[in-house]
Amino acid sequence: MKILIAADMEGVTGVVHWDHVTPGHQEYPRFRHLMTGDVNAAIRGAFEAGADEVVVTDGHDDGRNILIEELDPRARLNAGRPSPLAMVQGTDAGVNAVIFVGYHARVGTPHAILEHTWSSRCVAGLWLNGQPMGEIGLNAAVCGHFDVPVVMVSGDECACAEAAELLGSIETAVVKRATGRMAAECLPPEETQAAIYSSAAQAVSCLRAGDAPPPFRPQTPINIAVEFVHSEMADRAMILPSLSRPEGKRIEFVADDAPTAYRLFQAAVSLAGD
Numbered sequence: 342m343k344i345l346i347a348a349d350m351e352g353v354t355g356v357v358h359w360d361h362v363t364p365g366h367q368e369y370p371r372f373r374h375l376m377t378g379d380v381n382a383a384i385r386g387a388f389e390a391g392a393d394e395v396v397v398t399d400g401h402d403d404g405r406n407i408l409i410e411e412l413d414p415r416a417r418l419n420a421g422r423p424s425p426l427a428m429v430q431g432t433d434a435g436v437n438a439v440i441f442v443g444y445h446a447r448v449g450t451p452h453a454i455l456e457h458t459w460s461s462r463c464v465a466g467l468w469l470n471g472q473p474m475g476e477i478g479l480n481a482a483v484c485g486h487f488d489v490p491v492v493m494v495s496g497d498e499c500a501c502a503e504a505a506e507l508l509g510s511i512e513t514a515v516v517k518r519a520t521g522r523m524a525a526e527c528l529p530p531e532e533t534q535a536a537i538y539s540s541a542a543q544a545v546s547c548l549r550a551g552d553a554p555p556p557f558r559p560q561t562p563i564n565i566a567v568e569f570v571h572s573e574m575a576d577r578a579m580i581l582p583s584l585s586r587p588e589g590k591r592i593e594f595v596a597d598d599a600p601t602a603y604r605l606f607q608a609a610v611s612l613a614g615d
């Protein structure tokens with residue numbers, strides 16, 4: 342049994358500000374340590390419940406956040422960007438299930454810590470087949486393409502609720518309850534890491550018992566719409582062929598499958614000026 346832990350940073354224990362997740366800021370090193378702690382708790386849970394192999398993908402920013410010197414030595418680490426499958430790199434390599442650690446709610450969610458979708462500077466909204474979608478759904482769809490279910494998520498209360506609503510009965514570990522985009526009641530690491538450990542163990546136990554939620558497989562071909570913050574961002578994204586422009590700040594395209602949609606979305610946002 343092989344488990345992929347896909348880690349982001351905004352939903353890590355204690356994070357409430359961009360300074361906490363921005364390389365170069367003086368507070369960032371503390372939160373790298375905390376991110377590694379949350380990931381280690383999920384690794385311990387997965388092995389405890391019978392996983393044979395655990396691979397971790399560092400999905401935040403440039404993928405250079407997790408401290409490998411503090412990582413559980415039984416795991417391996419996908420670090421650095423760009424990589425072919427970005428935040429879920431490795432999900433196509435014989436993985437049985439994915440665990441999301443440190444995830445956050447989609448852009449526009451009220452009372453959700455650092456809510457955004459891929460780029461807080463560029464993206465004002467993302468829709469997949471007409472349904473509002475954030476990084477949880479987008480990454481889960483890429484995993485689903487390879488028949489891999491997402492079985493657990495950790496993050497703030499909103500991220501966990503978003504995942505449960507979209508993906509079904511997955512295990513969740515709430516590490517903070519936000520009262521605004523940049524304010525939350527945070528549980529200390531001793532508490533959160535115990536919760537992450539037991540949720541991960543429970544998720545992998547259910548998987549072994551044949552009781553995991555199904556992979557998230559949106560209908561194909563996939564229609565993607567992106568609303569940018571400013572119209573010149575859409576102007577730049579339109580350099581990509583095969584995009585349409587229904588409104589000034591909005592682009593749309595159709596992709597054969599989720600990984601293709603994922604790549605086109607990243608390309609559009611990158612051109613837009615992320």
Ligand SMILES: [Zn+2]
Binds near residue numbers: 349351401
């Ligand atoms: Zn992030």
